[in-house]
Amino acid sequence: MLTLADKTGSQTDAEARPHAVVIGSGFGGLAAAVRLGARGYRVTVLERLEQPGGRARVHRQDGFTFDAGPTIVTAPFLLEELWRLAGRRLADDVALVPMDPFYTIRFDDGATFAYSGDPDRMQAEVARFSARDVAGYARFMAFSREVCRIGFEELGHVPFGSVGSMLRIAPDLIRLSGHRSLHAVVARFIRDPRLRTVFSFHPLLIGGNPFRASALYGLIAHLEREWGVHFAMGGTGRLVDGLVGLIRSQGGAVRCGAEVARITVADGRATGVALADGTEIPAAITVSNADSAYTYGSLLAGGSRRWNPRRLARARSSMGLFVWYFGTRRKYPQVGHHTILLGPRYRELLADIFDRKHLAEDMSLYLHRPTATDPLLAPEGCDAFYVLSPVPNLAGGQDWADLAEPYRQRVQARLEATLLPGLSQALVTSRVTTPQDFADDFLSVRGSGFGLEPVLTQSAWFRPHNRSEAVANLFLVGAGTHPGAGLPGVLSSARILDSVVPDARSCACPSTDRSARRAG
Template sequence: MFRFTNDRSSRSTGDGAKGKRAIVVGAGFGGIAAALRLRARGYEVQLLDRLEAPGGRAQVYRRGGFVFDAGPTVVTAPFLFEELFELFGKRLEDYADIVPVEPWYRYQFPDGREFDYGGSLDDTLEQIRSFDERDVEGYKRLVDMSERIFDKGFTELADAPFHRFGAMMKTVPALLKLRSYKTVHQLVASFIKSEHLRQAFCIHPLLVGGNPFDTTSIYSLIHFLERKWGIHFPMGGTGAIVNALGRLMGEEGVAFRGGAEVEELVVENGAARGVVLASGERLSADLVVVNGDPPFLYKNMIDRRHRRRWTDQRVDRLKYSMGLFVLYFGTERKYPEVPHHTIVLGPRFKGLLDDIFHRQTLADDFSVYLHRPTATDPSMAPEGKDSFYALVPVPNLDADLDWDVEGPKLRDRLVSFLDERILPGLSETITEDFFVTPRTFESRFLSHKGSGFSIQPVFTQSAWFRFHNVSEDIDDLYLVGAGTHPGAGMPGVLCSAKVLDRVVPAPPRTTAVRARESASAR
């Protein structure tokens, strides 16, 4: 069992006064951030996960000297991690080394053309000028627009509670003014003429589980998020951030318990009062925060008689994000010409997205996000070798696909595709490869329909329409993570935990909490 040492846990209970207890179910970034935020406010916090190690989708796999981050690799708003350390008067930089990445992405098109994207605004304008001069002015206007959306959608609303309809109504005029009824693709296409650049600049919804042709243009704020803070990577991989947060939790007395699957939420008089583990053990608490997938929570962990809003039918009617097929592999040689993040686009764009999101069929062609962390940190593979993952969006489990059959076939097709398009000789040099499919997301993370990012970020599933951070059905139950407001992606789930600071009542200040406050004030 993976446990952090609680070298200062005595601080919270040392005076013998019983503090308020919180249980957080799920140690993804949302759950870790929630645990730390509750701890900073004086709660005694237990963080549980069915997996042995924390990190959720940011698990780390190690094979034959290669290090593979399982999930997130593009760090877009590092300050959201910094904030968690600042809560305790500490600095992230003392725990992890997060460095900028350049270019942010390389787009490789099927006609052989490449577009390197990143740097300052002037750098990007220069990149656009040499790619398609017609789009220089349009891009400036796109950035202006995404900044306006960012000011509203991120700065104002990302960590604002949205469990009251009144809050939603107040924001509607601003959302209409920002044309949030448009999709990301419509917005981008209204500024950009080149078909290649349209694809490049409307890819962002896919990073949070949405189809650019269906996702509300509020998510164009990600474009500005990247522009404002750039793209970063932690040395050692995303797992290094998980370890840094793990150390912080250990120091601050957040008890992490791995291998602890929660089977049922304990509800007493309409309020969450603890959880029952798969082992039958019952843990009590004054409040519960769930970071697991909300559809799974409502359908499987809470008895029907406690659910008025989130009935099984309502949960099933939601639109779910796509599934992911991810092939992790090492290579016996290095590919120094391949940058850290490459998006290798296939021959079809809209048609492929229709296959994935609407027709729910596994297409013969695909587009791939290729991660080569060894471009930034060579220590993630043995000397002279590279570590990679290739991510292919695929239909979720609504599709009638047998992944035991389709998985190995897709693996072979993907290796040939990469060999042909970007990694010559891959078929001979590939080593230590293994893959995950939507079935893995279902069984490992308990993701409903095996979706990669919980429910889709369409307008009718955003803000008030998304799973609320404050449960509508049960008192003292809070939700954080990808399926909740504001949505998926590391910045999204870290912001979902910030909402808790506004909606979870402060615990009574015990002598221990007061002692800690005066110690940090000194």
Template sequence: MNAISDRASLTPSPAARAASPHAVVIGAGIGGLAAAIRLGARGWRVTVLERCEQPGGRASVFRQDGFTFDAGPTIITAPFLLEELWSLAGKTFADDVTLRRIDPFYRMQFDGGSYIDCSADPAFMRAEVTRLAPADLPGYERFITMTEEIYRIGFEQLGHVPFGSWTDMARVVPDLLRLSGHRSVYALAARFVRDERIRAALSFHTLLVGGNPFKVSAIYALILHLERRHGVHFAMGGTGAIVAGMANLVTGQGNVIRCNTPVDRILTTDGAATGVALADGTTLPADIVVSNACTAFTYKHLLRDTKRRHWTDRKLTAARYSMGLFVWYFGTDRQFPTVPHHAIIMGPRYRGLVDDIFERKYLPGDMSLYLHRPTATDPSLAPPGCDTFYALSPVPNLAGDTNWETHAETYRQAIERRLIETLLPDLAGHVVTSRIMTPADFHTRYASTLGAGFGMEPILTQSAWFRPHNASEDVRNLFIVGAGTHPGAGVPGVLSTARVLDTVVQDVSHYV
């Protein structure tokens, strides 16, 4: 029996669990659910409190007119992290969730009609680069080799390690410099290839975790190798099937998830978290508190009455936050079989568009889109003969002056026109159900600071030791998971933040 299943087999009985120390987890997003599973496997009695009507957070599910929409993440690139969670709970991931490998991962279509299909197959990719920019093939292969080393250091060695001390950061500085961590992802790609389309294909991944490719450290080039090494997968039934499976693991451990239960504040005594006060005025004592809420919201709102030396309101206000997201979910009364499962539609500008969104906080007239067609893989997500889609556009967060109450429908129409111009020329007249989310909705529904899609922007000075720590610097017995702590956003990132709890949360015997 392996070490993981050994540990799961030692999970206390219900009677023993009732006497176990109590952990309150704020937020049932993927990070919060993963934290609850890991704590449950270590013998903690866990209560998960979720402000929304269902678990999942940004990975929740919308069902409308017979169509099923994943609200947020759609790509699984590190299935071994999910398999580990199921093993910790004494279960087998494949028994609950079926993953389908998507290859090519996605089609990246450039303005003007050229495109590149991205795959895990090295020979396929060499042919694609040669077709598009033959002179860049040698540089492309050198870049891919470098991302493998970046992945080895940045993900395998550091992705699950807490950066609780400045000395932890000091130890990795030589590797960061050697791997061009002081450069941006785009600048690193530009050292190796000249064609702007190939540069975009090698650098856009940081947008998937809320980062500006022209600002974010080249360490985030590890995402490209993560895709190539472990593949791009889709969960049959949608990402919501993974969330449902995780929620079942939590309750199967004898623990509790309470939805429609917003937390008003974290209670502290002598500088330590001692429980939470709910919005209805009741209190819930705890030996430790784990927050999967937006990190800035956790400190500025949930700890508003607590003196903080590190993450003060002033520091949080001065921090840089990721871009906002505008998502149009729509279903059609016909199918579009030539459209791939994942497509990226680039606009006429790359750097200029990104600068408008991140730096000027200005909503431009042009756009780049991620188009998700899950029914390409799982037709059950739409009525027979129909397709389910969502189109996601990076937009400024609420630090800009866009009034989404007045601009939302106009922007949706602009997205529809762009889709008709590119991958969906026959879309007009076939949309039969529609729903949108704007940064204002992210702020209201998820308590996301500035409506940011991914919390704090993962620039170098807001990464690793510089990011809010997994074990709070300000309040003892308070721990942070999710996009706002190390290692950051994206499904592998938030799963890894929960994995860090195994290191920073002491064994239950310490709290007895």
């Protein structure tokens, strides 16, 4: 065996700390690294791409800055806690500004709903669409508050590692209609079809079908009202840079261009990772921020009785995402920071995407114009945009090498006919990301945008556990484990490590030196 010495060639006191390896540098992996560093581990984050962030990477071209993934911050206290754990303040590194409204929902007939966190303004918006639904809206928000209290505040950072843990919440699950879909529960409170759409679409933000996702995801409405919706000045990439800085300030490392080929296992325990170049990196604990289906299906080569190849093949993956990033030589001041542009169909379009896996002619779009808040993300006098269209994942068999440009043109035509007149003449830069890119770049199974679909039978105990039941010393964070996708979800998955990973300063974890081994 060839030993590759570390940069100093000697082992310092810091290097004698138990070593933790984190696979992937998405928000879940970066948050996990900060938390482990605060609890005495020496942490190495391994990222196969050339920049950290995972789905939150940044594209820079022609003077424009495009956040590739998350565009908003909810529950900012989860980020503030990470900075405190590293002895810093979030506000010293990143400026978060509140969105008002959170977003504008535009229906196919041109009617708009301004969705905000102000109760009086929201009640007025509801009344403008349907006065008879004002009381029902108030009841729905009371429901959302209770679901948020239990589902997020009490259980969002609690591991579901046993059947008993699931059974203990069963009474609350039934009482809060967790066995019903969110749209079905919204329909109990609200009669107007357009308002039912307004208050049921939130699961789409985390990869779920509102007609199938558990009503527990109704918590998002209260979560947004309680803690607001924010934008990070400079883009979400500033948060990634800040987290990388925290890890390094703790003595940890973030290595890009380091592809993990497998998790090494001995006597039923994870012992570290092997890289694609043959290098082996030993670790006392291993944390995977990779797609959970990829973790079990590839990094462990199906080495789990519960998450075996047959189970993974039957699992439901979230939808795919088509994202077009573009810049214009002119500004569109009439367009807000966030706009949800709905098509003529709701239920049927979602059935095409999630069930039939059919790429429909019509579409609904999420349009992000960050330069409405931060003009410095584009050259002077220009606007930067990101438009996302939910599409089938790769199980639909679409060949995106052929479809990407025709579909982009359809998205462009839809935007030009509604929100962005003159778009064709105004374009100065453009790039797209398809479900195939999610599979190639992020190793996302079926090219899904958010990992496993958030249905009840793939939530909590039914989801891959934060502490692997297959291999000791292996832990999972990110969208594919409990509690699920979305920035609050993946940050909470890292928070769970505090209760399932022993503190390095008091546990019997074996220390591992910093050397890496190359087979051969």
